[in-house]
Amino acid sequence: MADIVGIYAASHTPVMLNFPELVGDADRDAVYGGFVELGARIKAADPQAMVVISDDHRLNFFLDNFPAFCIGTASRYGSPVEHWLKVEKRMIPGNSGIGAYLLDAAFKAGFDPAFSMNLTLDHGTLTPLELTRVDHAVAVVPLLVNCVQPPLPTMQRCLEWGRSWAMPCATMPGSIASRSWRPAD
Amino acid sequence: MSGNWQHAMPTDDSYWMGRVLFDIHHKPADLARYLADKDAYLADLPLSDALKAAIRDNDIGRMYQAGVNPYLLRAHSLGLRIPEADFTRSLAAIAGETAHG
Numbered sequence: 001m002a003d004i005v006g007i008y009a010a011s012h013t014p015v016m017l018n019f020p021e022l023v024g025d026a027d028r029d030a031v032y033g034g035f036v037e038l039g040a041r042i043k044a045a046d047p048q049a050m051v052v053i054s055d056d057h058r059l060n061f062f063l064d065n066f067p068a069f070c071i072g073t074a075s076r077y078g079s080p081v082e083h084w085l086k087v088e089k090r091m092i093p094g095n096s097g098i099g100a101y102l103l104d105a106a107f108k109a110g111f112d113p114a115f116s117m118n119l120t121l122d123h124g125t126l127t128p129l130e131l132t133r134v135d136h137a138v139a140v141v142p143l144l145v146n147c148v149q150p151p152l153p154t155m156q157r158c159l160e161w162g163r164s165w166a167m168p169c170a171t172m173p174g175s176i177a178s179r180s181w182r183p184a185d
Numbered sequence: 186m187s188g189n190w191q192h193a194m195p196t197d198d199s200y201w202m203g204r205v206l207f208d209i210h211h212k213p214a215d216l217a218r219y220l221a222d223k224d225a226y227l228a229d230l231p232l233s234d235a236l237k238a239a240i241r242d243n244d245i246g247r248m249y250q251a252g253v254n255p256y257l258l259r260a261h262s263l264g265l266r267i268p269e270a271d272f273t274r275s276l277a278a279i280a281g282e283t284a285h286g
Contacts, residue, residue: 058207062207063203081211082210082260083210084263148254150190150194150195151194
C-alpha cells in the first residue's frame with residue numbers, strides 16, 4: 001500500500017517569480033527561504049509522486065469547456081503555459097498511474113471530474129515547484145479545481161471530493177505510485 | 186456574486202472579449218496579428234464598437250465592467266507589459282460604478 005508522506009500548502013502567486021524586487025529584503029528572504037525549507041522537507045520525505053491541487057487560470061480551459069474539477073493523467077507536462085511568466089520552460093515529470101487511479105476512484109465515489117492528458121501547467125502549479133526546487137525531482141499529479149471562473153463548484157462539494165481521496169490514497173498499490181516518467185528516461 | 190467577478194454566468198460579450206485575450210496570449214501568430222493591426226484583428230468579432238475600443242485601448246476598467254475575467258485581465262496586462270500604475274488606475278476609475286465592487 002502507498003503511504004502519504006507529507007501534506008503541504010503554499011502560495012502560488014506569479015508575483016514571486018515576476019517581481020521579486022517588489023518586497024523588502026527581510027520579507028523576500030523569509031518568503032523564498034520558506035520555500036527552500038519546504039523543498040528540503042519534501043525531498044527528505046522522498047515521495048514517489050506528488051499530488052498538486054491547484055487551479056487553472058483560464059489558460060488550459062476557456063469558456064468553450066470549463067470543468068469544475070480536472071485530473072491530469074499524463075506522464076509529463078509542459079510548463080509554463082504563460083509567455084509572460086519569468087521562468088524557464090521545462091517538462092515536468094507526471095505520474096499517469098496515480099492520475100488514472102484517482103480518476104477511477106473519483107468515479108467510484110460518485111464524482112465526475114474531467115481528465116486531461118494534455119495539460120500545460122500554469123503558474124498555479126509551477127510556482128511552488130520552482131521555488132521549492134522540486135520540479136524535476138518528483139513526479140506530479142495535477143488536480144485542478146475551478147476557483148477562477150463562475151459558476152464555481154461549491155465549497156461543500158470540494159470538501160466532499162477531498163475527503164473521498166483519503167481511502168484511495170491509503171489503499172493505493174505501491175506499484176502504481178512508482179510509475180512515472182523522469183527527464184532522463 | 187462576489188467582488189471578483191461581474192457576472193454569475195458569462196455573457197456573450199464577455200465570452201468574445203475573453204476570447205480575444207485568451208487567443209492573443211496563447212497563439213503567437215494571433216498576438217503578432219493583433220499587435221500589427223488591432224482594429225483589423227477585432228473587426229469581425231460580434232462585439233459593439235465600444236467594447237472593441239475597450240480592448241484596443243487597453244481600457245482595463247471597461248473590460249472588467251463588461252465581464253472579462255479578472256485573471257485574463259491580469260494576464261493581458263502582464264502579456265502586453267501594461268504598466269502596473271495604468272492597470273490599477275483604470276480599475277480605480279470605475280470603482281463604485283461596478284455591479285459588485
